[in-house]
Amino acid sequence: MPRASLSADAVVDVALGLVDAQGPAGLTLSAVAGLAGVATPSLYKHVRNLAELRDLLSARIMNEMADEIGVAVIGRSADEAIRAFMTAWRGYALRHPHRYAALLHSPHPEARTAEAGERLITILFATLRAYGLEDSAAVHAARCLRATAHGFVSLETGGGFALPEALDESYALLTHMVVTGLHTPRTDR
Numbered sequence: 001m002p003r004a005s006l007s008a009d010a011v012v013d014v015a016l017g018l019v020d021a022q023g024p025a026g027l028t029l030s031a032v033a034g035l036a037g038v039a040t041p042s043l044y045k046h047v048r049n050l051a052e053l054r055d056l057l058s059a060r061i062m063n064e065m066a067d068e069i070g071v072a073v074i075g076r077s078a079d080e081a082i083r084a085f086m087t088a089w090r091g092y093a094l095r096h097p098h099r100y101a102a103l104l105h106s107p108h109p110e111a112r113t114a115e116a117g118e119r120l121i122t123i124l125f126a127t128l129r130a131y132g133l134e135d136s137a138a139v140h141a142a143r144c145l146r147a148t149a150h151g152f153v154s155l156e157t158g159g160g161f162a163l164p165e166a167l168d169e170s171y172a173l174l175t176h177m178v179v180t181g182l183h184t185p186r187t188d189r
Helices: 006-024 029-035 050-073 076-096 097-101 111-130 135-157 167-183
Strands: none
Touching: 006 029, 006 050, 006 097, 029 050, 050 076, 050 097, 050 111, 076 097, 076 111, 076 135, 076 167, 097 135, 111 135, 111 167, 135 167
């Protein structure tokens, strides 16, 4: 019988704590069950399997990111919004490197992660609106912005930058390059 306080949300809370402490590789149903004080089969009343737990965990992380990024960009537009978006994205990843590493970046469309990812994408499109980008141009710009922020912070949190120059300076340059690029029309078409 599961503990009265155990629910899908409570299982995700335990999983987040586990990921924060041990990284994504430490996430197993038996480890979560042990921390929750239940037998592993008791978790199946709340999550179907490890894949569903990872999806729920990723949705929680994406919603946390969307909350922080949304607050950072609200009331800002154009270059100021892009800078705030990139700063908030990196800030979340640096404060929660293991959570960031646990994100599912290509969820199934029917997964809960897809809904949370949609929140992030909506914020991203709103951030780009001031540049007059529409339809496929907005999609391409959103992909580039997301790839830029994700790529940098993935390398940074994974220890991929070994040279001694300050990473804050590199990220400031990257942000400047993104902002400049959004103002520069493509000439290769």
